[in-house]
Amino acid sequence: MTLQLNETHDVLLRSWVPSANQPESDFPIQNLPFAVFRRAGSNQAFRIGVAIGDQILDLAAAHAVHALAGYTELQGGHFTAAVNAPNLNGLMNLGAPVWSALRLALSRVLREGAAQQGTLQACLLAQSAAEFALPAQIGDYTDFYTSIHHATAVGKLFRPDNPLLPNYKWVPIGYHGRASSIGVSGQQFRRPLGQTKPPASDDPVFGPAKRMDYELEIGIFIGSGNALGDHIGIEKAESHVFGLCLLNDWSARDVQAWEYQPLGPFLAKNFASTISPWVVTLEALAPYRRAWTRDAADPQPMAYLESAALRDGGAFDIELEVLLQTEKMRHDGVAPERLSLSNFRHSYWTVSQLVTHHTVNGCNLNPGDLLGSGTQSGPAPEEAGSLLELTEGGKKPLTLSNGEQRIFMEDGDTVIMRGWAQKDGVARVGFGEVAGTLLPART
Known part of the structure; x- marks a missing residue:
C-alpha cells in the first residue's frame, strides 16, 4: 500500500x-x-x-x-x-x-x-x-470529519453531556459537498445570506451570516477511479490518490446551527471552499509517514478498514498553520498573525480509510474528485483548526497583537493556511499556502 x-x-x-x-x-x-x-x-x-x-x-x-x-x-x-x-x-x-x-x-x-x-x-x-x-476539474467533493479532537470540542458546545456521537469511532463520517464553489488560493467571496435563529427568538430570521469561520483541512485528490459497483480495498486505496493539498472549508456557523439537523450542512458550507494551487504527491511524503494507532479502549476498525500497512505507516506528519490578516493589518503593513498550529498526524481516520469507506458501497470515484479531511484540530487548545473552537463558541474573544479582537471573522479578513513536513535528516516538503478573503454580503 x-x-x-x-x-x-x-x-x-x-x-x-x-x-x-x-x-x-x-x-x-x-x-x-x-x-x-x-x-x-x-x-x-x-x-x-x-x-x-x-x-x-x-x-x-x-x-x-x-x-x-x-x-x-x-x-x-x-x-x-x-x-x-x-x-x-x-x-x-x-x-x-x-x-x-x-x-x-x-x-x-x-x-x-x-x-x-x-x-x-x-x-x-x-x-x-x-x-x-484549480489543479483539476473537480467533479465531486466529499467532506469528512476525521479529527476526534475537533468533533469532541464542537460536540461539547452543543451536547455537553454527549459530545461525541456513538457512530464516530466506528465509521468515517462525511457529507457530499458542493464542487462548483471551490476556488484556488486568493479566492474572495461574499458573506453569505441565509436563515438563522437568534437565541431569544421563536422564529428564524433572514440576512447575512454573523458567525463566519474557517476550517483547517487537508484536501485529497483522487487519481484513477473505480467503476460503479466496484470498491477500492484498503490495500490499494493509496494507489488511487494522486496527492494532497491544503483546504479551507469556510463555514457560516449560525446558518449551520439552524439547518444541520437532520441532514447535515447545506447553505452553511456550499458558498465557498478554497484550496492551495499545489498538489503534493503521496510519494513525495513517503519520508513523513507515521505509524497509525487507535486507542486500545476505542473500537478497532472493521476488517475492511484495517491492514498491517495501515498500522505501520498510514498516517502523515504534516504541520498545519493558520494565520489571520485583518483589513487594518493590511492597511498598516502588519504581517499576518498565527492563530494556531496543528498536525495531520492527529487524524482519527486516515487517507486510505476515507477512500476505502467512500467506495465500499460501490460508489464510483473519478479522477479529480476531492475529499476533505475535515477540520484538523490537535489535542491542545492552541491546535484548534477553527475559530469556533479557539473562542469556545464565541465566549472567549481572541485579542490580536495590534489590539483588535475576533470572535468570528469580520469583513475584509484574510485567512492564510500553510502546511509543511520537516524533520532532521530529511528534505522539507511544503504545500505553499491557501489564502481567502471575506467580503461584505451583497446588498
Whole structure:
C-alpha cells in the first residue's frame, strides 16, 4: 500500500535551480508538486506546472523539447495528451506507475549536472509571475470529519453531556459537498445570506451570516477511479490518490446551527471552499509517514478498514498553520498573525480509510474528485483548526497583537493556511499556502 523511499528522496540531491536548495524552501527537488498555471495577466491557456524552488517548470514545454526522452514508460499518446491538458485530470487518470515514473524523470533532469539544464531553462517561469487555476476539474467533493479532537470540542458546545456521537469511532463520517464553489488560493467571496435563529427568538430570521469561520483541512485528490459497483480495498486505496493539498472549508456557523439537523450542512458550507494551487504527491511524503494507532479502549476498525500497512505507516506528519490578516493589518503593513498550529498526524481516520469507506458501497470515484479531511484540530487548545473552537463558541474573544479582537471573522479578513513536513535528516516538503478573503454580503 505504501510507497517506499527511493532515489528521489535522497536528502543530498540538489537542483540546478538555486532557490530549490534553500533550507526553508517548500519546493526542493525532493518535493516536485503539481499545479495549473499561466503567466499572470496574460491570455495564455492554463497548463500543468511543477514547482522547483521559486520557479515553475512548464511540463508541456519540457515534453515538447524532449527533455524527458529516454523514460520510455512515459511515452505514448495518452501521456502526451495528459501533459498538454489545461488541468491534471488526464495525468491523474494514468495511474500511480506513471506518476512515479514522471517524478523520477523530473528529479533526474532537474538535478545539478543534468544534461537537460540548458534546454529546460527556457521552460521555467517564476512563481511570482504566475497566476493559478484549480489543479483539476473537480467533479465531486466529499467532506469528512476525521479529527476526534475537533468533533469532541464542537460536540461539547452543543451536547455537553454527549459530545461525541456513538457512530464516530466506528465509521468515517462525511457529507457530499458542493464542487462548483471551490476556488484556488486568493479566492474572495461574499458573506453569505441565509436563515438563522437568534437565541431569544421563536422564529428564524433572514440576512447575512454573523458567525463566519474557517476550517483547517487537508484536501485529497483522487487519481484513477473505480467503476460503479466496484470498491477500492484498503490495500490499494493509496494507489488511487494522486496527492494532497491544503483546504479551507469556510463555514457560516449560525446558518449551520439552524439547518444541520437532520441532514447535515447545506447553505452553511456550499458558498465557498478554497484550496492551495499545489498538489503534493503521496510519494513525495513517503519520508513523513507515521505509524497509525487507535486507542486500545476505542473500537478497532472493521476488517475492511484495517491492514498491517495501515498500522505501520498510514498516517502523515504534516504541520498545519493558520494565520489571520485583518483589513487594518493590511492597511498598516502588519504581517499576518498565527492563530494556531496543528498536525495531520492527529487524524482519527486516515487517507486510505476515507477512500476505502467512500467506495465500499460501490460508489464510483473519478479522477479529480476531492475529499476533505475535515477540520484538523490537535489535542491542545492552541491546535484548534477553527475559530469556533479557539473562542469556545464565541465566549472567549481572541485579542490580536495590534489590539483588535475576533470572535468570528469580520469583513475584509484574510485567512492564510500553510502546511509543511520537516524533520532532521530529511528534505522539507511544503504545500505553499491557501489564502481567502471575506467580503461584505451583497446588498
